[in-house]
Amino acid sequence: GEDVEQSLFLSVREGDSSVINCTYTDSSSTYLYWYKQEPGAGLQLLTYIFSNMDMKQDQRLTVLLNKKDKHLSLRIADTQTGDSAIYFCAESIRGSTLGRLYFGRGTQLTVWP
Amino acid sequence: DGGITQSPKYLFRKEGQNVTLSCEQNLNHDAMYWYRQDPGQGLRLIYYSQIVNDFQKGDIAEGYSVSREKKESFPLTVTSAQKNPTAFYLCASSEMASGLKETQYFGPGTRLLVL
Numbered sequence: 285g286e287d288v289e290q291s292l293f294l295s296v297r298e299g300d301s302s303v304i305n306c307t308y309t310d311s312s313s314t315y316l317y318w319y320k321q322e323p324g325a326g327l328q329l330l331t332y333i334f335s336n337m338d339m340k341q342d343q344r345l346t347v348l349l350n351k352k353d354k355h356l357s358l359r360i361a362d363t364q365t366g367d368s369a370i371y372f373c374a375e376s377i378r379g380s381t382l383g384r385l386y387f388g389r390g391t392q393l394t395v396w397p
Numbered sequence: 398d399g400g401i402t403q404s405p406k407y408l409f410r411k412e413g414q415n416v417t418l419s420c421e422q423n424l425n426h427d428a429m430y431w432y433r434q435d436p437g438q439g440l441r442l443i444y445y446s447q448i449v450n451d452f453q454k455g456d457i458a459e460g461y462s463v464s465r466e467k468k469e470s471f472p473l474t475v476t477s478a479q480k481n482p483t484a485f486y487l488c489a490s491s492e493m494a495s496g497l498k499e500t501q502y503f504g505p506g507t508r509l510l511v512l
Binding site: 288292315317319324325326327328329332372376384385387388389390 | 401403437438439440442445487489499500501502503504505506508
């Protein structure tokens with residue numbers, strides 16, 4: 285229940301939408317998170333979704349959760365060059381060690397002007 | 398400003414030397430965590446602490462040690478037993494270790510290099 289998979293690279297043009305995908309294996313997930321990491325920096329929490337929700341929108345960010353397929357996505361509308369970073373998906377699992385997060389390997393988003 | 402600080406930003410270790418990475422938070426969070434990040438890899442959990450004077454091993458604890466004598470501090474020592482210490486080390490904290498309060502917030506990281 286600890287496998288979180290993400291594609292490693294995504295390139296888009298400035299102004300387009302970006303969609304970063306993530307799959308997880310444990311159906312006992314409680315919360316699912318998206319973090320952003322800029323070069324040489326720590327992880328910045330972008331958004332999260334509770335496992336009983338289907339969608340969450342926060343300004344340019346839309347999170348979609350398909351529990352049946354264990355698929356999570358992050359859509360960034362009107363992508364800007366400042367959105368270039370590594371994006372990590374993470375899940376917390378009910379019944380696991382409290383507070384334990386499991387991370388994917390991260391998706392490197394490159395935005396071309 | 399509330400947040401998590403890590404120092405130093407860069408740390409150099411000689412062969413056979415122990416080095417300590419600092420992590421301090423003023424968020425009044427109970428839980429703290431140490432992760433290791435290697436290029437192209439996700440984050441791997443080294444140690445975590447849910448409360449003062451208590452901590453547990455994560456997935457890759459060998460060659461590392463921690464202490465949690467104060468709520469706001471969770472230093473990580475990389476010992477000489479860690480044969481491949483070169484990595485980016487991230488400290489995180491969460492308000493509690495359950496429910497939405499388990500959301501983790503990260504410090505800026507320390508890059509450890511071996512001379």
